[in-house]
Amino acid sequence: MSVPAGAPAPRWLVGAVAVLVASNVAVAGGVVVDRTESRLAPRQGPVAGAHVAARAAIGADTQEVQRAVIALLGRRATAVRRHDITSFMATVDPLAPQAFKAAQRSSALALRVVPLSSWTYELDPDKAHDLPADRVPRYGGAATWSPDVLLSYQIAGFDPQPTVDEIYPTFVQRSGQWYLGAVDDLVSSGLTTQKGPWDFGPLLVTRTRSSIVFGHKGSTALARLVGGEIDRAVPRVDAVWRRPWAHKAVVILPATQQELETLIDEPNLDQIAAVATAESAARADGTQQAPVGDRVMVNPKNFRELGPLGRRVVLTHELTHIATRSSTAGGVPSWLVEGFADYVGYLGAGVPVKVAASELADDLDNGTKLKGLPTDDDFEATNPDLAQAYEGAWLANRLIAERVGPTGLAALYAAVGREASQGADVDEVVSAALEATVKLTLPEFTAAWRSYVRRQLR
Ligand SMILES: [Zn+2]
Known part of the structure; x- marks a missing residue:
């Protein structure tokens, strides 16, 4: 986007x-x-x-x-x-x-x-x-x-x-x-x-209604901005995701991108404005425990470049990840995870589709053919076409919501999460969930998505 x-x-x-x-x-x-x-x-x-x-x-x-x-x-x-x-x-x-x-x-x-x-x-x-x-x-x-x-x-x-x-x-x-x-x-x-944020120098703590923000020296203004946006994002997430969740977030504001990369042990965050992280422990029998330690972490370098609308979309996106975490642990495909978070993030934000999906629109203008739905690998932080992956995923979720409504989309997400966490084949799970909601198999939905994207971005 x-x-x-x-x-x-x-x-x-x-x-x-x-x-x-x-x-x-x-x-x-x-x-x-x-x-x-x-x-x-x-x-x-x-x-x-x-x-x-x-x-x-x-x-x-x-x-x-x-x-x-x-x-x-x-x-x-x-x-x-x-x-x-x-x-x-x-x-x-x-x-x-x-x-x-x-x-x-x-x-x-x-x-x-x-x-x-x-x-x-x-x-x-x-x-x-x-x-x-x-x-x-x-x-x-x-x-x-x-x-x-x-x-x-x-x-x-x-x-x-x-x-x-x-x-x-x-x-x-x-x-x-x-x-x-x-x-x-x-x-x-x-x-x-x-490492924790306390390993990078003195911390300042900012509390808002729905957040606790940990930043360093000079971060207070940004912390208030982020915390306030988290507060406003809670009802936006609730409007779509009506299942139980914490309704609050721990936010980390590292002083530098390098600190963020060290905190999450993930290099190459040049394209990333914020990250939602959690720890997922596997039990001895191979099943997953519920994720713990949900955090929203901000990339200060990129986040400071965002305007109010961008901050709103990004933080609503990240808070959606936190709200949906317990349904996400079992292997929900990234196009659904990221596209759903963007769907909630953009909902009501008033951003025109062609602006929100401008990279994908440019690609289509330049004659690039749409393949399948974005794969999990397409969401690697180093993918040069990362923007297109997010945009394609967003439009896939938008298409589902247009057919079955926002809560229908949320129900599909939860159903996929539930089935996938029990070890079922993810493609089969997604296909079954699509058939149950939008009445299309996965290949049929993929074809519908291709023509929807072309229509929206023409
Ligand atoms: Zn995301």
Whole structure:
């Protein structure tokens, strides 16, 4: 879409659904210890020196090391919940580089303004990693241990369930005590500690009726703008999506696009104005848990270029993703997910079709032939024709709504989500849902969409 008064076509994606596989939760010493099948990148082979260091830590008295580190994490969690910087910093390796200590202090300070209803660490003693050779010297021969840890936390009043971040710490023993030594030793093995907005400097919190917005210095005006737009977007979403949902959103305003890319571990967001993210955990039996940690994250660079209408469309789009999340987890095709969010986003916005779908209109003018409905791959952030994918998807949803009304479209979305989450073939599910609502099979609907697009953009 081309947002009027907006510069080069900012895009958004539903994206960045981090997958965790968690099972067999047990509680030990106040800290939940979780045997976790994490989404881990293939690990590089053990490095000799590092292997020795790891052995030194967990060889003779593994249970004792585990207990000590679990207790350390417990003290750390308590310090976060109590805003106790001194106790928090007492968990950090006294011999760590100053830069690491400063970053730890900065995160702890920033966290003091975040309303948390929970903050806990879960440790998997069976998933420990050897240190890469270049990371060994900083510990000067001291015993180290690098097990997988999950951080779970809830934003008070917003997260009904804890959201889960993967972290990859190194613990180090100094004079008999265990400390946190680093969180980035395993980056070269593809194991990157997930960051929160509090890891990027002091936070400012802005509350509106339906949102809590976390920004950095100088973001207050933008935070009010975004929060106000979220408030106004809630009834717009409700007008189409009448199923239960939270009616509120946690919004993150990173200071830079790079911060956003780090937060969601997704490069190349040049075309993206905002992102709706969630974490989706898979159960041991392979089924998906309900998504947690819904967030709207803004790309400050592109978002600031949007006019009022663009901001309205983008944030209504993202809030639609949040409202529909529980129906989306099971594999709803992207043309339905993104097109539905754009349908709600544009509804009543008064944007002419040819303006909203200008890239697709240009393509048709230039003789490009429409193929099928946009595929999931077409919605990759790096697709040079990303705009056309969104526009085609929007028009497909608009066509359905013209035939069966907005609530009919919403019912189709929910039906596809329900069936797809039970493992049915997505094309068959979509086809059946289309037959039940618009009385067309998927191929028939695709043909109808082609002629509708041509008609609308002629
Ligand atoms: Zn989207």
